[in-house]
Amino acid sequence: MSSSITPSTIPLKSIVVAQRKAVSLISGGLDSMLATKVIIDQGIHVEGINFFTGFCVEGHTHAIRKKDQNKSKRNNALWVAEQLGIKLHIVDVIEPYKEVVINPKHGYGANLNPCLDCKGFMVGKAYEWMQQHGFDFIITGEVMGQRPMSQRRDTFPVIERESGAGDLLLRPLCAKKLPPTLPEREAWVDRDKLHDFHGRSRKPQMALAEQFGITEYAQPAGGCCFLTDASYANKLSDLWENRGSREYELDDIMLLKVGRHLRPRQHFKIIISREEGETKFLEGYRKAFTHLYPTSHGGPLALIDGTAQDDDLQLAAQLLARYSQGRNANQVSINVCFMNGDTTSLHVKPLAKEDIPKTWYL
Amino acid sequence: MSEHHLDARRLLCPLPVIRTQNAVQNLRQGDRLSVVCTDPGSVNDIPTWSRINGHKVLEINNDNDEITILIEVNGLDS
Numbered sequence: 001m002s003s004s005i006t007p008s009t010i011p012l013k014s015i016v017v018a019q020r021k022a023v024s025l026i027s028g029g030l031d032s033m034l035a036t037k038v039i040i041d042q043g044i045h046v047e048g049i050n051f052f053t054g055f056c057v058e059g060h061t062h063a064i065r066k067k068d069q070n071k072s073k074r075n076n077a078l079w080v081a082e083q084l085g086i087k088l089h090i091v092d093v094i095e096p097y098k099e100v101v102i103n104p105k106h107g108y109g110a111n112l113n114p115c116l117d118c119k120g121f122m123v124g125k126a127y128e129w130m131q132q133h134g135f136d137f138i139i140t141g142e143v144m145g146q147r148p149m150s151q152r153r154d155t156f157p158v159i160e161r162e163s164g165a166g167d168l169l170l171r172p173l174c175a176k177k178l179p180p181t182l183p184e185r186e187a188w189v190d191r192d193k194l195h196d197f198h199g200r201s202r203k204p205q206m207a208l209a210e211q212f213g214i215t216e217y218a219q220p221a222g223g224c225c226f227l228t229d230a231s232y233a234n235k236l237s238d239l240w241e242n243r244g245s246r247e248y249e250l251d252d253i254m255l256l257k258v259g260r261h262l263r264p265r266q267h268f269k270i271i272i273s274r275e276e277g278e279t280k281f282l283e284g285y286r287k288a289f290t291h292l293y294p295t296s297h298g299g300p301l302a303l304i305d306g307t308a309q310d311d312d313l314q315l316a317a318q319l320l321a322r323y324s325q326g327r328n329a330n331q332v333s334i335n336v337c338f339m340n341g342d343t344t345s346l347h348v349k350p351l352a353k354e355d356i357p358k359t360w361y362l
Numbered sequence: 363m364s365e366h367h368l369d370a371r372r373l374l375c376p377l378p379v380i381r382t383q384n385a386v387q388n389l390r391q392g393d394r395l396s397v398v399c400t401d402p403g404s405v406n407d408i409p410t411w412s413r414i415n416g417h418k419v420l421e422i423n424n425d426n427d428e429i430t431i432l433i434e435v436n437g438l439d440s
Protein backbone atom coordinates (compact mmCIF):
# COMPACT_ATOMS: atom_id res chain seq x y z
CA MET A 1 0.00 0.00 0.00
CA SER A 2 1.43 3.31 -0.97
CA SER A 3 1.37 6.15 1.46
CA SER A 4 1.56 9.80 0.70
CA ILE A 5 3.19 12.27 2.96
CA THR A 6 1.05 15.21 3.71
CA PRO A 7 2.45 18.25 5.47
CA SER A 8 0.83 17.20 8.70
CA THR A 9 2.71 13.88 8.68
CA ILE A 10 6.20 15.41 8.22
CA PRO A 11 7.99 15.09 11.56
CA LEU A 12 8.76 18.56 12.86
CA LYS A 13 12.42 17.64 13.33
CA SER A 14 12.94 17.17 9.59
CA ILE A 15 11.90 20.72 8.68
CA VAL A 16 15.22 22.43 8.59
CA VAL A 17 15.39 26.08 7.77
CA ALA A 18 18.59 26.70 5.86
CA GLN A 19 20.88 29.08 7.67
CA ARG A 20 21.34 32.23 5.61
CA LYS A 21 24.85 33.21 4.65
CA ALA A 22 26.32 36.66 4.26
CA VAL A 23 29.68 37.83 2.98
CA SER A 24 31.02 40.88 4.77
CA LEU A 25 33.53 43.38 3.41
CA ILE A 26 36.13 43.53 6.15
CA SER A 27 38.52 46.47 6.00
CA GLY A 28 40.14 45.97 9.37
CA GLY A 29 38.48 49.07 10.84
CA LEU A 30 35.77 49.36 13.47
CA ASP A 31 32.72 49.93 11.24
CA SER A 32 32.93 46.71 9.25
CA MET A 33 33.70 44.86 12.48
CA LEU A 34 30.52 46.19 14.12
CA ALA A 35 28.34 45.62 11.06
CA THR A 36 29.51 42.01 10.91
CA LYS A 37 28.91 41.44 14.61
CA VAL A 38 25.36 42.82 14.32
CA ILE A 39 24.59 40.24 11.64
CA ILE A 40 26.39 37.32 13.33
CA ASP A 41 24.27 38.02 16.41
CA GLN A 42 21.16 37.47 14.29
CA GLY A 43 22.23 33.89 13.65
CA ILE A 44 23.51 34.47 10.11
CA HIS A 45 26.61 32.57 8.96
CA VAL A 46 29.08 35.30 7.98
CA GLU A 47 32.42 35.05 6.20
CA GLY A 48 34.67 38.02 5.52
CA ILE A 49 36.19 39.21 2.29
CA ASN A 50 39.03 41.67 1.91
CA PHE A 51 40.49 43.03 -1.32
CA PHE A 52 44.15 43.73 -2.00
CA THR A 53 44.46 46.55 -4.53
CA GLY A 54 48.18 47.27 -4.12
CA PHE A 55 47.38 50.65 -2.54
CA CYS A 56 46.28 49.25 0.82
CA VAL A 57 47.95 50.83 3.83
CA GLU A 58 48.25 47.47 5.62
CA GLY A 59 51.70 46.66 6.76
CA HIS A 60 53.85 47.68 3.80
CA THR A 61 55.75 50.65 5.11
CA HIS A 62 56.06 48.97 8.49
CA ALA A 63 57.39 45.85 6.85
CA ILE A 64 59.96 47.85 4.93
CA ARG A 65 61.20 50.34 7.48
CA LYS A 66 63.65 48.95 9.99
CA LYS A 67 62.65 51.34 12.76
CA ASP A 68 59.09 49.99 12.60
CA GLN A 69 60.09 46.36 12.61
CA ASN A 70 60.01 45.99 16.35
CA LYS A 71 56.43 47.18 16.55
CA SER A 72 53.95 44.37 16.61
CA LYS A 73 52.63 44.00 13.10
CA ARG A 74 49.41 42.43 12.07
CA ASN A 75 46.99 42.54 9.22
CA ASN A 76 43.97 44.23 10.77
CA ALA A 77 41.44 42.49 8.54
CA LEU A 78 42.75 39.09 9.65
CA TRP A 79 42.82 40.22 13.25
CA VAL A 80 39.19 41.43 13.07
CA ALA A 81 38.09 38.14 11.48
CA GLU A 82 39.71 36.19 14.29
CA GLN A 83 38.07 38.39 16.94
CA LEU A 84 34.71 37.77 15.29
CA GLY A 85 35.38 34.06 14.82
CA ILE A 86 34.80 34.12 11.07
CA LYS A 87 36.76 33.04 8.01
CA LEU A 88 38.40 35.70 5.90
CA HIS A 89 39.11 35.46 2.19
CA ILE A 90 41.72 37.90 0.91
CA VAL A 91 41.36 38.49 -2.80
CA ASP A 92 44.08 39.87 -5.07
CA VAL A 93 42.40 42.48 -7.30
CA ILE A 94 45.55 44.31 -8.39
CA GLU A 95 44.87 43.85 -12.12
CA PRO A 96 41.14 44.64 -12.38
CA TYR A 97 41.52 47.52 -9.91
CA LYS A 98 43.80 49.40 -12.31
CA GLU A 99 40.84 50.49 -14.41
CA VAL A 100 39.20 51.93 -11.27
CA VAL A 101 42.26 54.06 -10.46
CA ILE A 102 43.12 55.04 -14.01
CA ASN A 103 39.66 55.81 -15.27
CA PRO A 104 37.15 56.45 -12.48
CA LYS A 105 33.72 57.20 -13.89
CA HIS A 106 32.86 59.31 -10.85
CA GLY A 107 36.23 61.04 -10.54
CA TYR A 108 38.57 61.40 -7.60
CA GLY A 109 38.12 62.65 -4.05
CA ALA A 110 40.50 65.10 -2.38
CA ASN A 111 43.54 63.25 -3.78
CA LEU A 112 43.69 60.33 -6.22
CA ASN A 113 41.11 58.31 -4.31
CA PRO A 114 38.30 57.12 -6.58
CA CYS A 115 36.14 56.16 -3.58
CA LEU A 116 32.76 55.86 -5.27
CA ASP A 117 34.05 53.74 -8.16
CA CYS A 118 36.14 51.77 -5.68
CA LYS A 119 33.13 50.94 -3.48
CA GLY A 120 31.09 49.90 -6.51
CA PHE A 121 33.98 47.73 -7.69
CA MET A 122 34.50 46.05 -4.32
CA VAL A 123 30.83 45.37 -3.69
CA GLY A 124 30.67 44.05 -7.27
CA LYS A 125 33.54 41.66 -6.56
CA ALA A 126 31.87 40.58 -3.31
CA TYR A 127 28.65 40.00 -5.28
CA GLU A 128 30.52 37.73 -7.75
CA TRP A 129 32.05 35.85 -4.83
CA MET A 130 28.64 35.56 -3.15
CA GLN A 131 27.14 33.98 -6.26
CA GLN A 132 30.06 31.60 -6.78
CA HIS A 133 29.96 30.40 -3.18
CA GLY A 134 26.21 30.14 -2.66
CA PHE A 135 25.90 32.99 -0.18
CA ASP A 136 22.70 35.02 0.16
CA PHE A 137 23.64 38.65 0.69
CA ILE A 138 26.42 41.16 1.26
CA ILE A 139 27.09 43.43 4.22
CA THR A 140 29.31 46.49 4.57
CA GLY A 141 30.13 48.79 7.46
CA GLU A 142 29.10 51.90 5.53
CA VAL A 143 27.44 54.69 7.50
CA MET A 144 25.39 57.30 5.73
CA GLY A 145 27.09 60.68 5.72
CA GLN A 146 30.34 59.36 7.17
CA ARG A 147 32.51 59.97 4.12
CA PRO A 148 32.00 62.87 1.72
CA MET A 149 32.31 60.93 -1.52
CA SER A 150 31.06 57.38 -1.21
CA GLN A 151 28.92 57.26 1.90
CA ARG A 152 25.99 59.53 1.09
CA ARG A 153 22.28 58.96 0.64
CA ASP A 154 22.57 59.77 -3.06
CA THR A 155 25.66 57.64 -3.69
CA PHE A 156 24.45 54.49 -1.94
CA PRO A 157 22.08 53.62 -4.83
CA VAL A 158 24.98 54.17 -7.27
CA ILE A 159 26.98 51.49 -5.45
CA GLU A 160 23.99 49.13 -5.39
CA ARG A 161 23.37 49.63 -9.12
CA GLU A 162 26.93 49.61 -10.42
CA SER A 163 28.01 46.61 -8.33
CA GLY A 164 25.02 44.61 -9.53
CA ALA A 165 24.22 43.71 -5.91
CA GLY A 166 21.01 45.78 -5.83
CA ASP A 167 19.01 45.13 -2.69
CA LEU A 168 21.18 42.22 -1.65
CA LEU A 169 23.50 44.83 -0.19
CA LEU A 170 22.70 45.41 3.48
CA ARG A 171 24.33 48.13 5.57
CA PRO A 172 23.55 47.07 9.14
CA LEU A 173 24.85 50.26 10.77
CA CYS A 174 22.49 52.61 8.88
CA ALA A 175 19.86 50.23 7.48
CA LYS A 176 17.03 51.96 9.32
CA LYS A 177 17.77 55.14 7.40
CA LEU A 178 17.40 53.27 4.10
CA PRO A 179 14.59 51.39 2.35
CA PRO A 180 14.35 47.75 3.49
CA THR A 181 16.60 45.42 1.53
CA LEU A 182 15.71 41.90 0.47
CA PRO A 183 17.26 40.24 3.57
CA GLU A 184 15.05 42.51 5.71
CA ARG A 185 11.88 42.05 3.65
CA GLU A 186 12.34 38.27 3.65
CA ALA A 187 12.96 38.40 7.42
CA TRP A 188 16.37 36.72 7.09
CA VAL A 189 17.42 39.52 9.39
CA ASP A 190 15.35 41.49 11.86
CA ARG A 191 15.28 45.13 10.75
CA ASP A 192 14.42 46.25 14.26
CA LYS A 193 17.80 45.05 15.45
CA LEU A 194 19.69 47.03 12.82
CA HIS A 195 20.88 50.61 13.32
CA ASP A 196 20.27 54.15 12.11
CA PHE A 197 23.75 55.66 12.40
CA HIS A 198 24.40 58.67 10.22
CA GLY A 199 26.72 61.62 9.98
CA ARG A 200 30.37 62.03 10.80
CA SER A 201 30.17 61.45 14.55
CA ARG A 202 31.87 58.27 15.71
CA LYS A 203 30.01 58.24 19.04
CA PRO A 204 27.34 55.67 18.05
CA GLN A 205 30.06 53.30 16.82
CA MET A 206 32.02 53.75 20.05
CA ALA A 207 28.89 53.05 22.10
CA LEU A 208 28.06 49.93 20.10
CA ALA A 209 31.66 48.73 20.41
CA GLU A 210 31.38 49.13 24.15
CA GLN A 211 28.09 47.27 24.19
CA PHE A 212 29.76 44.39 22.32
CA GLY A 213 32.75 44.48 24.66
CA ILE A 214 35.06 45.44 21.79
CA THR A 215 37.82 47.48 23.35
CA GLU A 216 40.59 47.15 20.79
CA TYR A 217 40.29 48.15 17.15
CA ALA A 218 42.28 49.95 14.47
CA GLN A 219 41.76 53.70 14.63
CA PRO A 220 39.83 55.05 11.67
CA ALA A 221 42.13 57.13 9.47
CA GLY A 222 41.29 59.39 6.54
CA GLY A 223 40.90 56.41 4.28
CA CYS A 224 41.87 52.82 3.85
CA CYS A 225 44.48 53.30 1.14
CA PHE A 226 47.45 55.35 0.00
CA LEU A 227 45.37 57.05 -2.70
CA THR A 228 43.93 59.36 -0.02
CA ASP A 229 47.43 60.47 0.97
CA ALA A 230 48.43 63.80 -0.61
CA SER A 231 52.13 63.05 -0.83
CA TYR A 232 51.54 59.61 -2.32
CA ALA A 233 49.03 61.00 -4.83
CA ASN A 234 51.57 63.64 -5.82
CA LYS A 235 54.16 60.95 -6.58
CA LEU A 236 51.64 58.92 -8.56
CA SER A 237 50.62 61.98 -10.63
CA ASP A 238 54.28 62.68 -11.31
CA LEU A 239 54.81 59.08 -12.45
CA TRP A 240 51.84 59.23 -14.82
CA GLU A 241 52.78 62.61 -16.20
CA ASN A 242 56.39 61.75 -16.90
CA ARG A 243 55.65 58.37 -18.41
CA GLY A 244 52.99 59.86 -20.60
CA SER A 245 50.73 56.99 -19.58
CA ARG A 246 48.66 56.03 -16.59
CA GLU A 247 49.51 52.34 -16.85
CA TYR A 248 51.30 50.96 -13.80
CA GLU A 249 52.65 47.72 -12.40
CA LEU A 250 52.61 46.62 -8.76
CA ASP A 251 56.33 47.43 -8.44
CA ASP A 252 55.71 51.03 -9.57
CA ILE A 253 53.13 51.68 -6.89
CA MET A 254 55.13 49.86 -4.22
CA LEU A 255 58.19 51.99 -4.95
CA LEU A 256 56.14 55.15 -4.43
CA LYS A 257 55.78 54.12 -0.77
CA VAL A 258 59.53 53.90 -0.23
CA GLY A 259 62.36 56.44 0.06
CA ARG A 260 62.80 60.08 -0.88
CA HIS A 261 61.68 60.82 -4.43
CA LEU A 262 63.30 63.77 -6.20
CA ARG A 263 62.92 64.82 -9.81
CA PRO A 264 65.82 67.14 -10.67
CA ARG A 265 65.16 66.89 -14.41
CA GLN A 266 62.01 66.03 -16.27
CA HIS A 267 63.59 62.91 -17.83
CA PHE A 268 64.72 61.24 -14.62
CA LYS A 269 63.80 60.76 -11.00
CA ILE A 270 65.99 59.54 -8.17
CA ILE A 271 64.72 57.39 -5.29
CA ILE A 272 66.99 57.50 -2.22
CA SER A 273 66.48 55.13 0.69
CA ARG A 274 65.97 56.78 4.08
CA GLU A 275 67.16 53.98 6.29
CA GLU A 276 68.48 50.43 6.37
CA GLY A 277 65.17 48.69 5.85
CA GLU A 278 64.44 50.79 2.77
CA THR A 279 67.96 50.18 1.43
CA LYS A 280 67.34 46.46 1.72
CA PHE A 281 64.01 46.79 -0.02
CA LEU A 282 65.46 48.89 -2.87
CA GLU A 283 68.30 46.37 -3.29
CA GLY A 284 65.69 44.01 -4.69
CA TYR A 285 65.28 46.40 -7.64
CA ARG A 286 68.98 46.72 -8.53
CA LYS A 287 68.64 44.69 -11.71
CA ALA A 288 65.78 46.80 -13.00
CA PHE A 289 67.29 50.26 -12.46
CA THR A 290 70.59 52.08 -12.82
CA HIS A 291 71.60 52.43 -9.18
CA LEU A 292 74.16 54.31 -7.13
CA TYR A 293 75.72 53.90 -3.72
CA PRO A 294 78.58 55.61 -1.88
CA THR A 295 81.84 53.69 -1.46
CA SER A 296 83.97 56.18 0.48
CA HIS A 297 81.32 56.73 3.17
CA GLY A 298 78.33 54.93 4.57
CA GLY A 299 75.03 55.89 3.05
CA PRO A 300 71.88 55.03 1.21
CA LEU A 301 71.11 53.33 -2.07
CA ALA A 302 69.58 55.29 -4.94
CA LEU A 303 67.65 54.11 -7.99
CA ILE A 304 67.39 56.16 -11.16
CA ASP A 305 63.99 56.04 -12.83
CA GLY A 306 64.27 57.42 -16.36
CA THR A 307 67.13 57.98 -18.77
CA ALA A 308 70.03 59.75 -17.13
CA GLN A 309 72.94 61.07 -19.26
CA ASP A 310 76.47 61.58 -17.91
CA ASP A 311 75.79 65.02 -16.43
CA ASP A 312 72.55 63.71 -14.93
CA LEU A 313 74.46 60.91 -13.22
CA GLN A 314 76.92 63.47 -11.89
CA LEU A 315 74.01 65.41 -10.42
CA ALA A 316 72.41 62.24 -9.04
CA ALA A 317 75.72 61.28 -7.40
CA GLN A 318 76.00 64.74 -5.80
CA LEU A 319 72.45 64.44 -4.50
CA LEU A 320 73.11 60.99 -3.10
CA ALA A 321 76.36 62.22 -1.49
CA ARG A 322 74.26 64.84 0.28
CA TYR A 323 72.32 62.07 2.01
CA SER A 324 75.41 59.99 2.79
CA GLN A 325 77.62 60.15 5.86
CA GLY A 326 80.03 62.18 3.73
CA ARG A 327 77.59 65.09 3.38
CA ASN A 328 80.17 67.49 4.89
CA ALA A 329 83.20 65.97 3.11
CA ASN A 330 84.89 67.65 0.16
CA GLN A 331 84.55 64.56 -1.95
CA VAL A 332 82.46 61.41 -1.86
CA SER A 333 83.03 58.40 -4.13
CA ILE A 334 79.91 56.96 -5.65
CA ASN A 335 79.58 53.73 -7.60
CA VAL A 336 77.16 53.77 -10.50
CA CYS A 337 75.87 50.40 -11.72
CA PHE A 338 74.05 50.23 -15.03
CA MET A 339 71.39 47.72 -15.92
CA ASN A 340 73.75 45.96 -18.37
CA GLY A 341 76.13 45.22 -15.48
CA ASP A 342 78.71 47.95 -16.31
CA THR A 343 79.90 50.08 -13.42
CA THR A 344 81.71 53.36 -13.07
CA SER A 345 82.99 55.38 -10.15
CA LEU A 346 82.29 59.10 -9.69
CA HIS A 347 84.01 61.39 -7.21
CA VAL A 348 81.75 64.29 -6.35
CA LYS A 349 81.22 67.14 -3.97
CA PRO A 350 77.93 66.72 -2.08
CA LEU A 351 75.25 69.22 -3.02
CA ALA A 352 74.60 71.79 -0.35
CA LYS A 353 71.12 71.76 1.17
CA GLU A 354 70.35 75.19 -0.31
CA ASP A 355 71.30 73.94 -3.77
CA ILE A 356 68.44 71.46 -3.78
CA PRO A 357 65.31 73.31 -4.92
CA LYS A 358 62.17 72.40 -3.01
CA THR A 359 60.44 71.74 -6.31
CA TRP A 360 62.64 68.67 -6.84
CA TYR A 361 61.03 66.86 -3.91
CA LEU A 362 57.95 64.88 -4.84
CA MET B 363 49.83 13.20 2.57
CA SER B 364 52.17 15.22 0.37
CA GLU B 365 54.66 17.97 1.09
CA HIS B 366 54.60 21.30 -0.74
CA HIS B 367 56.74 24.37 -0.71
CA LEU B 368 55.88 28.01 -1.31
CA ASP B 369 58.44 30.75 -1.82
CA ALA B 370 56.89 34.03 -0.64
CA ARG B 371 60.17 35.83 -0.05
CA ARG B 372 60.29 39.56 -0.78
CA LEU B 373 56.51 39.73 -0.94
CA LEU B 374 54.89 42.19 1.42
CA CYS B 375 51.72 41.81 3.47
CA PRO B 376 49.15 40.62 2.50
CA LEU B 377 50.66 38.88 -0.54
CA PRO B 378 52.30 36.05 1.46
CA VAL B 379 48.88 35.30 2.97
CA ILE B 380 47.16 35.45 -0.42
CA ARG B 381 49.73 33.08 -1.94
CA THR B 382 49.36 30.72 1.03
CA GLN B 383 45.58 30.81 0.72
CA ASN B 384 45.73 30.10 -3.03
CA ALA B 385 48.22 27.25 -2.56
CA VAL B 386 46.16 25.62 0.21
CA GLN B 387 43.06 25.70 -2.01
CA ASN B 388 44.71 23.09 -4.24
CA LEU B 389 45.83 20.81 -1.41
CA ARG B 390 44.12 17.96 0.40
CA GLN B 391 43.47 17.26 4.03
CA GLY B 392 46.69 16.26 5.76
CA ASP B 393 48.97 17.78 3.11
CA ARG B 394 51.76 19.97 4.41
CA LEU B 395 52.78 23.33 3.06
CA SER B 396 55.98 25.04 4.05
CA VAL B 397 55.95 28.78 3.35
CA VAL B 398 59.13 30.79 3.40
CA CYS B 399 58.79 34.57 3.64
CA THR B 400 60.74 37.68 4.55
CA ASP B 401 57.98 40.12 5.57
CA PRO B 402 58.14 40.12 9.40
CA GLY B 403 54.35 40.57 9.52
CA SER B 404 53.94 37.06 8.09
CA VAL B 405 54.92 35.57 11.43
CA ASN B 406 51.57 36.81 12.76
CA ASP B 407 49.43 36.89 9.63
CA ILE B 408 49.96 33.39 8.23
CA PRO B 409 49.25 31.68 11.58
CA THR B 410 46.16 33.90 12.06
CA TRP B 411 44.94 33.05 8.58
CA SER B 412 45.58 29.36 9.28
CA ARG B 413 43.71 29.43 12.60
CA ILE B 414 40.61 31.16 11.26
CA ASN B 415 40.46 28.86 8.27
CA GLY B 416 40.97 25.69 10.27
CA HIS B 417 44.53 24.75 9.32
CA LYS B 418 47.21 23.77 11.75
CA VAL B 419 50.54 25.53 12.12
CA LEU B 420 53.08 22.83 13.00
CA GLU B 421 56.22 24.91 13.16
CA ILE B 422 57.50 28.46 12.85
CA ASN B 423 61.19 29.10 12.31
CA ASN B 424 62.24 32.70 12.48
CA ASP B 425 65.90 33.30 11.81
CA ASN B 426 65.46 37.09 11.45
CA ASP B 427 65.83 37.37 7.73
CA GLU B 428 63.68 34.41 6.73
CA ILE B 429 60.59 33.01 8.35
CA THR B 430 59.49 29.46 7.56
CA ILE B 431 56.00 28.39 8.53
CA LEU B 432 54.87 24.77 8.23
CA ILE B 433 51.11 24.29 7.84
CA GLU B 434 49.07 21.13 7.89
CA VAL B 435 45.94 21.39 5.80
CA ASN B 436 43.08 20.04 7.83
CA GLY B 437 40.68 19.71 4.98
CA LEU B 438 38.25 22.43 5.94
CA ASP B 439 37.27 24.46 2.92
CA SER B 440 39.18 27.70 2.85
Ligand code: SF4
Pocket residue numbers: 113114115116118119150222223224225226227228
Ligand atom coordinates in the same frame (compact mmCIF):
# COMPACT_ATOMS: atom_id res chain seq x y z
S1 SF4 C 1 39.96 55.19 0.59
FE1 SF4 C 1 40.88 53.92 -1.04
S2 SF4 C 1 40.18 51.81 -0.60
FE2 SF4 C 1 38.87 53.20 0.63
S3 SF4 C 1 37.08 53.57 -0.71
FE3 SF4 C 1 38.52 55.23 -1.13
S4 SF4 C 1 39.73 54.52 -2.89
FE4 SF4 C 1 38.71 52.71 -2.01
